[in-house]
Amino acid sequence: MRVRRLSRPPRFVSWASVGGYEESRGPLGEKLDFVDKTDTFGQKTWELAEGEMGRCALNMALTKAGLSHDRLELLVAGDLQNQCVASSLGAGSFGIPFLGVYGACSTCTESLLILSVMLSEGCATLGAAATTSHNSAAERQFRTPVEYGAQRAPSAQWTATAGGAFILSSDYGIISCERKGSVELSEVAVGKIIDGATADGSNMGGAMAFAAADTILSYFEETGNDPAMFDHIVTGDLGRVGSDILRHILGEKLPKAVSRHTDCGLLLYDSEIQDVHSGASGCGTSASVLAAHFLPALERGDLSDILFLSTGALMSPSSVLQGRNISAVAPLIRLTHRDNEKTEREEPSNE
Amino acid sequence: MRVRRLSRPPRFVSWASVGGYEESRGPLGEKLDFVDKTDTFGQKTWELAEGEMGRCALNMALTKAGLSHDRLELLVAGDLQNQCVASSLGAGSFGIPFLGVYGACSTCTESLLILSVMLSEGCATLGAAATTSHNSAAERQFRTPVEYGAQRAPSAQWTATAGGAFILSSDYGIISCERKGSVELSEVAVGKIIDGATADGSNMGGAMAFAAADTILSYFEETGNDPAMFDHIVTGDLGRVGSDILRHILGEKLPKAVSRHTDCGLLLYDSEIQDVHSGASGCGTSASVLAAHFLPALERGDLSDILFLSTGALMSPSSVLQGRNISAVAPLIRLTHRDNEKTEREEPSNE
Numbered sequence: 087m088r089v090r091r092l093s094r095p096p097r098f099v100s101w102a103s104v105g106g107y108e109e110s111r112g113p114l115g116e117k118l119d120f121v122d123k124t125d126t127f128g129q130k131t132w133e134l135a136e137g138e139m140g141r142c143a144l145n146m147a148l149t150k151a152g153l154s155h156d157r158l159e160l161l162v163a164g165d166l167q168n169q170c171v172a173s174s175l176g177a178g179s180f181g182i183p184f185l186g187v188y189g190a191c192s193t194c195t196e197s198l199l200i201l202s203v204m205l206s207e208g209c210a211t212l213g214a215a216a217t218t219s220h221n222s223a224a225e226r227q228f229r230t231p232v233e234y235g236a237q238r239a240p241s242a243q244w245t246a247t248a249g250g251a252f253i254l255s256s257d258y259g260i261i262s263c264e265r266k267g268s269v270e271l272s273e274v275a276v277g278k279i280i281d282g283a284t285a286d287g288s289n290m291g292g293a294m295a296f297a298a299a300d301t302i303l304s305y306f307e308e309t310g311n312d313p314a315m316f317d318h319i320v321t322g323d324l325g326r327v328g329s330d331i332l333r334h335i336l337g338e339k340l341p342k343a344v345s346r347h348t349d350c351g352l353l354l355y356d357s358e359i360q361d362v363h364s365g366a367s368g369c370g371t372s373a374s375v376l377a378a379h380f381l382p383a384l385e386r387g388d389l390s391d392i393l394f395l396s397t398g399a400l401m402s403p404s405s406v407l408q409g410r411n412i413s414a415v416a417p418l419i420r421l422t423h424r425d426n427e428k429t430e431r432e433e434p435s436n437e
Numbered sequence: 438m439r440v441r442r443l444s445r446p447p448r449f450v451s452w453a454s455v456g457g458y459e460e461s462r463g464p465l466g467e468k469l470d471f472v473d474k475t476d477t478f479g480q481k482t483w484e485l486a487e488g489e490m491g492r493c494a495l496n497m498a499l500t501k502a503g504l505s506h507d508r509l510e511l512l513v514a515g516d517l518q519n520q521c522v523a524s525s526l527g528a529g530s531f532g533i534p535f536l537g538v539y540g541a542c543s544t545c546t547e548s549l550l551i552l553s554v555m556l557s558e559g560c561a562t563l564g565a566a567a568t569t570s571h572n573s574a575a576e577r578q579f580r581t582p583v584e585y586g587a588q589r590a591p592s593a594q595w596t597a598t599a600g601g602a603f604i605l606s607s608d609y610g611i612i613s614c615e616r617k618g619s620v621e622l623s624e625v626a627v628g629k630i631i632d633g634a635t636a637d638g639s640n641m642g643g644a645m646a647f648a649a650a651d652t653i654l655s656y657f658e659e660t661g662n663d664p665a666m667f668d669h670i671v672t673g674d675l676g677r678v679g680s681d682i683l684r685h686i687l688g689e690k691l692p693k694a695v696s697r698h699t700d701c702g703l704l705l706y707d708s709e710i711q712d713v714h715s716g717a718s719g720c721g722t723s724a725s726v727l728a729a730h731f732l733p734a735l736e737r738g739d740l741s742d743i744l745f746l747s748t749g750a751l752m753s754p755s756s757v758l759q760g761r762n763i764s765a766v767a768p769l770i771r772l773t774h775r776d777n778e779k780t781e782r783e784e785p786s787n788e
Contacts, residue, residue, distance in 0.1 A: 087534055088510045090560040131759055159439045168519045170539045174751035183438050183627035188521045188539040207558040209441040276534035400525035
């Protein structure tokens with residue numbers, strides 16, 4: 087791995103989160119920018135509903151920033167549907183120059199990573215990333231239509247009907263000066279694909295834990311940073327089973343990191359009252375939790391520095407049927423609170 | 438769109454192409470680095486065969502450059518299989534930090550574009566891009582298994598069983614000094630998603646022609662460059678139908694560009710003796726033609742400057758069944774011959 091401190095680290099101009107019925111009932115329900123309790127988002131199919139979710143999220147992020155879509159010079163987006171059509175037919179339909187990514191549930195971080203590098207390199211001044219997943223679209227594509235009522239294993243997770251959109255810029259002048267703080271995407275690291283040591287499609291969290299551990303351990307080994315520097319080390323959707331495995335590995339190899347770990351898959355739902363088994367999954371999980379929870383806290387200064395890793399299980403229904411293990415990947419970004427009043431005096435590092 | 442001249446434009450260290458039976462019979466058959474006429478690449482399923490193709494291609498590119506895989510700090514890869522498993526389980530299995538992309542048949546250019554920006558920004562010194570497609574895997578996923586013998590429309594194209602891998606670096610010292618010339622990836626431009634104005638899954642080339650036209654016209658409008666500066670303006674897999682549409686549009690709006698246009702989908706097979714209807718398609722088409730034909734010619738200096746656009750049809754079997762038009766996207770890269778003897782005196786532009 088190679089951790090890269092960006093030469094012109096971009097900052098978040100605005101963001102928005104969306105969710106469906108189950109998400110509205112969870113601990114972050116009130117914080118989601120838009121909720122459709124019917125899960126349909128006004129569309130006739132679940133697949134189109136997911137595309138519309140992405141459109142809604144991006145549209146709201148634009149509205150919050152007071153920007154028209156034609157100001158955006160780049161959109162990096164992905165989702166869980168075959169051929170990523172939710173993104174290309176949804177948020178992609180705005181006519182913004184488009185890069186499609188596929189990182190399974192790591193898509194939120196992967197798209198923010200690629201976007202931030204493109205902005206830092208000057209390929210665009212203002213760009214966006216968008217990520218969605220939809221429970222009903224994912225269930226019938228990866229498992230069985232929900233109407234079949236198939237029983238789920240205790241280690242299985244609940245694919246979130248949720249999404250997030252993020253607008254970033256390396257031109258800090260675009261960020262509203264009314265805000266006290268802003269959030270900088272300062273470092274990126276691309277994760278390796280790690281064998282999840284299981285072919286059990288009902289235990290994605292377990293399969294992804296090893297990739298998350300590899301990225302976290304590599305990050306601290308390479309940078310020499312202390313885990314205590316960070317408020318949180320956030321993983322995407324390991325859920326309860328995967329989080330337990332990750333914490334066990336960290337406990338042996340980097341004990342100081344254990345208490346810093348938190349997982350978006352454990353924050354989106356209340357497992358006491360919601361029947362979500364091991365927790366939330368789907369790339370909309372980390373996207374919506376980042377937009378509804380972590381970014382506002384970082385902007386306010388309640389959090390000052392976090393490492394954010396979404397975790398992706400790289401498999402297809404065919405590859406599982408053909409007996410291949412589930413592989414996983416966990417890209418990493420570092421998100422840091424910046425005081426807007428100090429911006430003038432701070433020069434972006436030009437390492 | 439925004440055309441970006443990279444601050445530290447990377448150069449190609451090495452590359453390799455692979456193909457199957459039909460590709461071996463075509464005009465470029467002799468130039469492919471590796472061919473398996475059984476199309477199986479030693480695997481039990483077509484899906485695994487595609488993954489193995491990507492491994493072969495990357496392995497050969499590494500061998501040509503005398504590099505071990507652990508020297509690579511980044512791999513950007515994609516393919517046509519659901520959830521891009523050919524890449525994650527194939528070339529991704531080398532354990533190189535991995536970014537998965539989905540751009541349908543635009544994946545070759547998209548992955549080279551992202552890789553080059555990552556290298557230019559300093560996220561890695563040495564990185565690779567890999568792209569594959571497999572006829573038999575694609576037919577049963579997108580249409581029907583080939584064993585069914587379904588009749589194909591005249592506008593349909595033949596998904597290539599082919600792939601390419603490319604190793605690039607911004608550190609020109611890595612490039613063998615025995616070679617007279619090298620190839621620089623100097624400019625990138627991300628294309629917009631354009632409605633293909635058809636929902637006919639047997640006419641992908643026609644649907645993609647509009648996206649190619651949009652990118653080409655935007656490039657020349659923004660840069661003010663003259664089409665005569667380029668030996669070729671290469672599209673990925675428009676085939677005969679799509680190429681005719683593109684040339685018609687260019688003929689009206691930028692007549693000087695028409696004679697420069699050529700299409701990888703028309704170069705891979707000999708339509709006189711091969712039953713490929715409108716030509717080659719699949720993201721392996723542009724990857725293998727770039728590696729087997731254009732890069733060697735650029736390295737030798739037989740070509741000095743080309744614009745290279747792969748073209749991707751953004752749809753899924755579900756989206757077509759649900760009546761959505763096929764959208765398309767065409768990212769662009771500029772590939773330029775550089776004389777190695779002059780390298781020392783040339784400073785990478787730092788615009």
